[in-house]
Amino acid sequence: KNEVEQSPQNLTAQEGEFITINCSYSVGISALHWLQQHPGGGIVSLFMLSSGKKKHGRLIATINIQEKHSSLHITASHPRDSAVYICAPVPGGSYIPTFGRGTSLIVHP
Amino acid sequence: EPEVTQTPSHQVTQMGQEVILRCVPISNHLYFYWYRQILGQKVEFLVSFYNNEISEKSEIFDDQFSVERPDGSNFTLKIRSTKLEDSAMYFCASSEGVTGGEKLFFGSGTQLSVL
Numbered sequence: 001k002n003e004v005e006q007s008p009q010n011l012t013a014q015e016g017e018f019i020t021i022n023c024s025y026s027v028g029i030s031a032l033h034w035l036q037q038h039p040g041g042g043i044v045s046l047f048m049l050s051s052g053k054k055k056h057g058r059l060i061a062t063i064n065i066q067e068k069h070s071s072l073h074i075t076a077s078h079p080r081d082s083a084v085y086i087c088a089p090v091p092g093g094s095y096i097p098t099f100g101r102g103t104s105l106i107v108h109p
Numbered sequence: 110e111p112e113v114t115q116t117p118s119h120q121v122t123q124m125g126q127e128v129i130l131r132c133v134p135i136s137n138h139l140y141f142y143w144y145r146q147i148l149g150q151k152v153e154f155l156v157s158f159y160n161n162e163i164s165e166k167s168e169i170f171d172d173q174f175s176v177e178r179p180d181g182s183n184f185t186l187k188i189r190s191t192k193l194e195d196s197a198m199y200f201c202a203s204s205e206g207v208t209g210g211e212k213l214f215f216g217s218g219t220q221l222s223v224l
Contacts, residue, residue, distance in 0.1 A: 033212075033213065035213075035215075040217075041146075041198055041217070041218050041220075042215065042217045042218065043152070043200060043202075043215040043218075044215070045212050045213050045214065045215070048211070048212050086151075086152065088152075094165070095157075095165075095211075096142075096154050096157060096165055097154075097213075098154075099144075099151050099152040099153070099154075100151065101150075101151045102151065
């Protein structure tokens with residue numbers, strides 16, 4: 001069973017700060033999703049990665065397959081980044097992601 | 110960007126009643142999923158569907174649940190004899206392929222309340 005741990009659970013930041021959210025998982029994976037859940041509940045896919053690093057705007061996602069670890073970074077954070085960020089690795093041999101509990105981020109102006 | 114559409118956005122039902130949650134996946138997508146999220150908990154996988162049949166399901170997806178693609182566009186989740194613990198947000202998602210590395214597109218969810 002794939003255990004997914006995200007840290008921190010809750011994060012508060014001031015606008016402009018650099019944010020890092022970490023994700024560790026316990027089994028070999030084929031890919032990993034980072035998702036954003038808005039306060040209203042909607043879920044948006046941010047990244048899907050299987051190696052290395054991806055960047056989209058102010059968001060950067062990295063993954064180290066050997067260490068079973070991924071990070072999501074937000075540069076120059078903004079109040080509109082306030083949301084729950086969810087890590088969802090896909091175990092090898094499956095195509096169904098296992099969702100972490102999420103990291104709740106609040107960015108104050 | 111194309112969207113996954115779910116209806117209704119809210120559903121209130123009495124315990125023991127049957128409910129049908131509806132989803133219209135993105136038109137060129139081939140793989141469809143249902144997830145649920147109980148308030149304050151993580152998102153949980155229920156079932157995936159491909160080529161008009163269930164391809165994978167979780168322990169949660171027991172005989173109380175069924176899925177169907179009644180026509181070329183709709184994808185439904187039926188919950189028979191609802192229980193209080195079925196109260197949750199139910200998300201439909203779709204993807205173009207299924208390598209494990211395909212981007213998932215989620216609908217905005219149906220909030221089900223069982224009274």
